[in-house]
Amino acid sequence: xxxxxxxxxxxxxxxxxxxxxxxxxxxxxxxxxxxxxxxxxxxxxxxxxxxxxxxxxxxxxxxxxxxxxxxxxxxxxxxxxxxxxxxxxxxxxxxxxxxxxxxxxxxxxxxxxxxxxxxxxxxxxxxxxxxxxxxxxxxxxxxxxxxxxxxxxxxxxxxxxxxxx
Amino acid sequence: xxxxxxxxxxxxxxxxxxxxxxxxxxxxxxxxxxxxxxxxxxxxxxxxxxxxxxxxxxxxxxxxxxxxxxxxxxxxxxxxxxxxxxxxxxxxxxxxxxxxxxxxxxxxxxxxxxxxxxxxxxxxxxxxxxxxxxxxxxxxxxxxxxxxxxxxxxxxxxxxxxxxxxxxxxxxxxxxxxxxxxxxxxxxxxxxxxxxxx
Numbered sequence: 001x002x003x004x005x006x007x008x009x010x011x012x013x014x015x016x017x018x019x020x021x022x023x024x025x026x027x028x029x030x031x032x033x034x035x036x037x038x039x040x041x042x043x044x045x046x047x048x049x050x051x052x053x054x055x056x057x058x059x060x061x062x063x064x065x066x067x068x069x070x071x072x073x074x075x076x077x078x079x080x081x082x083x084x085x086x087x088x089x090x091x092x093x094x095x096x097x098x099x100x101x102x103x104x105x106x107x108x109x110x111x112x113x114x115x116x117x118x119x120x121x122x123x124x125x126x127x128x129x130x131x132x133x134x135x136x137x138x139x140x141x142x143x144x145x146x147x148x149x150x151x152x153x154x155x156x157x158x159x160x161x162x163x164x165x
Numbered sequence: 166x167x168x169x170x171x172x173x174x175x176x177x178x179x180x181x182x183x184x185x186x187x188x189x190x191x192x193x194x195x196x197x198x199x200x201x202x203x204x205x206x207x208x209x210x211x212x213x214x215x216x217x218x219x220x221x222x223x224x225x226x227x228x229x230x231x232x233x234x235x236x237x238x239x240x241x242x243x244x245x246x247x248x249x250x251x252x253x254x255x256x257x258x259x260x261x262x263x264x265x266x267x268x269x270x271x272x273x274x275x276x277x278x279x280x281x282x283x284x285x286x287x288x289x290x291x292x293x294x295x296x297x298x299x300x301x302x303x304x305x306x307x308x309x310x311x312x313x314x315x316x317x318x319x320x321x322x323x324x325x326x327x328x329x330x331x332x333x334x335x336x337x338x339x340x341x342x343x344x345x346x347x348x349x350x351x352x353x354x355x356x357x358x359x360x361x362x363x
Contacts, residue, residue: 044196046269066270066273069276109174110174129175142272143274159171
């Protein structure tokens, strides 16, 4: 007997199980709270829109990383234009780190260093910090594993140089 | 900062952030609906307004075309109309391109390539836009002094001296300012492209 699982329910479960990665990507690719809220919304919408394209060739989280990072890039506006977003009635995203001074400071330092990297390196670093294997990073970014290794070595050098300048 | 230090900082931030669950099914459902609705409501007000002004301007010049009694003025009229339509088209095309969401399931490097190329194209269009806008400004001044004062401003010798010298200085300083503003971003984008396209 076939069981038809509601697509929306599947999606909501997937989001709930992986919400952490959405916030982390939104944190890295934005500089203020409002932008972060917008990006989280946008990522979830795009994940829903492309949910049918998930073909299970990779894990759901690998697929979500890829989509979320692509959305984050597209969210970067070449010209700053305010996107019309509507606040959610009675619900608000309350990021713990926004209200904690210690975390806010750590985040600022973190962003300061990451923002000096180009977008490609930024993406790779984020995945590296997420303890993704070179293979997974290669699948998400779309470069070879050896290229991933080379880039990470270069990034380490870049970051070392940043602090000594 | 070493990459490993960044990792420690990142883990500390994550541990704090993970303590609080932020999304529930109701919120997720709302987010899907909201983004969809905001797209439908996202009518391009600035572009529409700008295009309306340009079309209105072109229509006015066409309507008043018979009042242009010299070949020079008639040519200026035609150039103005063409510029008005061209500038609207450039704005519309470049801003629409920015909005289009590509395939988000593609590899990240592919999206970056597309983004970088879009950015470079946009900046080049902006430069063209600026040059054409200045030419339009000059033609509009010529035409409107004719339409509203019945005078041919080009008969005044100071007009040419002033518009070309002032124009040249204006274009020079403004383009230097624009170049300085965009230079860094363009350079970074071009460098990024070099890394992405072997």
